[in-house]
Ligand SMILES: NC(=O)C1=CN([C@@H]2O[C@H](COP(=O)(O)OP(=O)(O)OC[C@H]3O[C@@H](n4cnc5c(N)ncnc54)[C@H](OP(=O)(O)O)[C@@H]3O)[C@@H](O)[C@H]2O)C=CC1
């Protein structure tokens with residue numbers, strides 16, 4: 001990567017829980033960043049008073065250069081996209097005029113958003129990334145960094161290039177155990193399985209750990225992960241594990257005991273975070289807004305149909321989250337077991 005590009009700011013588009021944590025950590029380390037967010041007060045506080053990162057991992061306040069999208073000027077070689085999945089297309093269209101011809105967009109999101117990004121800016125200008133650290137946007141200029149977690153980067157075509165290695169080094173500034181991979185889709189599909197279970201936990205008000213530790217919820221959680229793993233296989237992807245999640249435990253023929261042992265590991269991993277509930281739960285219970293369910297989980301219904309594979313739990317999960325979003329059902333153990341009924 002040319003020196004001129006390395007000295008120019010990394011544009012972090014979407015400066016909430018994930019983007020804000022990355023931007024603050026990079027800025028503190030002396031990496032030039034420019035954070036872009038639609039929340040004007042968040043932008044003002046972060047730039048003028050400092051973005052406060054708090055919680056058990058790190059507590060610091062860092063001035064982060066930040067603007068709203070209408071104030072971005074120029075073109076950038078490295079854009080890290082960290083909006084919710086349903087905002088991906090809108091945000092990518094907004095950032096596209098600011099992306100250098102030879103630059104790239106890296107998706108620090110959950111889901112298969114790289115496909116949508118590539119459709120807009122082109123596959124050559126899209127880089128894959130998987131993040132599993134936990135963070136919450138608490139308010140303007142305030143983010144909870146709840147726990148460290150896996151961070152993986154790789155090109156969507158599996159190649160390893162100078163720019164991929166450079167981005168890997170940049171991610172290591174944030175997470176020293178970051179991984180460089182030639183198979184980013186295996187991690188993204190790994191998170192699709194874990195993510196489907198996380199969406200199910202958000203049908204209740206219980207913490208992630210309480211959900212994963214409840215034996216009565218295991219059939220629905222295991223069933224979901226098995227459906228996702230079957231879809232990944234149909235897509236010719238071998239999903240990979242991370243932070244206690246092991247897709248092999250949900251592969252066809254894997255013993256139920258392995259799947260239950262995996263749930264116990266996830267209960268344990270999530271018992272050691274200050275972020276007790278998912279971002280999905282937070283959207284529903286705290287922010288009172290729609291979740292990423294269509295963009296993250298709904299896409300799998302279409303993938304299942306394309307392969308002629310039945311995915312009843314995934315489809316039921318999408319409709320139950322919609323029920324909660326639209327006030328037809330409460331977040332409750334009873335609502336969770338409306339999912340169990342489909343298993
Ligand atoms: N939080 C976590 O612990 C984890 C999150 N992820 C994933 O990371 C992604 C980002 O999530 P998260 O950081 O939690 O979300 P947040 O809502 O905290 O942050 C996203 C930010 O982007 C802003 N935004 C929305 N649209 C635009 C736009 N067009 N241009 C610029 N900014 C915009 C949002 O504003 P507004 O709120 O007003 O829309 C918000 O401030 C998601 O895909 C999530 O699933 C992955 C692992 C862990």
Ligand SMILES: CC(C)(CO)C(=O)C(=O)O
Nearest residue numbers: 132133134135278279280
């Ligand atoms: C729970 C977490 C942080 C993954 O560990 C997540 O991805 C989310 O909140 O949606």
